[in-house]
Amino acid sequence: MLRRERLLAAAESIVTADGFSTATVAAVAKAAGVSTGAVYTHFSSKAELLAATFRRAAGRELTAVEDAITAVGRSSPGRPDAARRLSVLVEVFTRRALRGRRLAWSLLVEPVDPLVEAERLAFRTRYRDLVEGILRAGISGGELPDQDAALSAAAVVGAISEALVGPLSPIAADPTPEDVTESLRTICLRAVGAAPTAGAVSGRSGPESRIAAEEGSR
Numbered sequence: 001m002l003r004r005e006r007l008l009a010a011a012e013s014i015v016t017a018d019g020f021s022t023a024t025v026a027a028v029a030k031a032a033g034v035s036t037g038a039v040y041t042h043f044s045s046k047a048e049l050l051a052a053t054f055r056r057a058a059g060r061e062l063t064a065v066e067d068a069i070t071a072v073g074r075s076s077p078g079r080p081d082a083a084r085r086l087s088v089l090v091e092v093f094t095r096r097a098l099r100g101r102r103l104a105w106s107l108l109v110e111p112v113d114p115l116v117e118a119e120r121l122a123f124r125t126r127y128r129d130l131v132e133g134i135l136r137a138g139i140s141g142g143e144l145p146d147q148d149a150a151l152s153a154a155a156v157v158g159a160i161s162e163a164l165v166g167p168l169s170p171i172a173a174d175p176t177p178e179d180v181t182e183s184l185r186t187i188c189l190r191a192v193g194a195a196p197t198a199g200a201v202s203g204r205s206g207p208e209s210r211i212a213a214e215e216g217s218r
Helices: 002-018 025-032 036-042 046-075 082-099 101-108 114-140 149-163 177-191 207-216
Strands: none
Touching: 002 025, 002 036, 002 046, 002 101, 025 036, 025 046, 046 082, 046 101, 046 114, 082 101, 082 114, 082 149, 082 177, 114 149, 149 177
């Protein structure tokens, strides 16, 4: 198990620096300090190794977003919080993506093997379900207008992913995280019928701002 984790850590390091295309079995084995044959002791193919690498990296990002959303509820129990939770989701996801642009590009955009693409779609579904849960709570609590929560959630996740393609591009100039985050936050809140100021996070004091800043920097 320790060797498997070492291989995954080595693979993720390569992907973070140069993308999935450079994470060959030989390169991963060299970075992990093992023989090429040792890689196949733990993974049946390069595709399986990279799928596990994707799952490891994407799972860490999803956990950071989930923890931030949970923290919003703890910081203001009993208050309507759909807009704040959605704001924190957008801000934490966006800030972490922009801070680790090369890895985020690989996770969101880079052409990959079908087995890795299946992992990408699975995580996209998990984000959609997370947003859908936020929206359903907001609708039932009267904070958000009635709508197809599943469709709106898919649209929000799609908007975030598509909007980040340009800022994350390896050939793009360094983006301004605050501007990108604020624009995306406003778009997403308007899309689901929430007043943009209701979930304000960036540039403001308060528990939501602190939570997003803390999770986004980890």
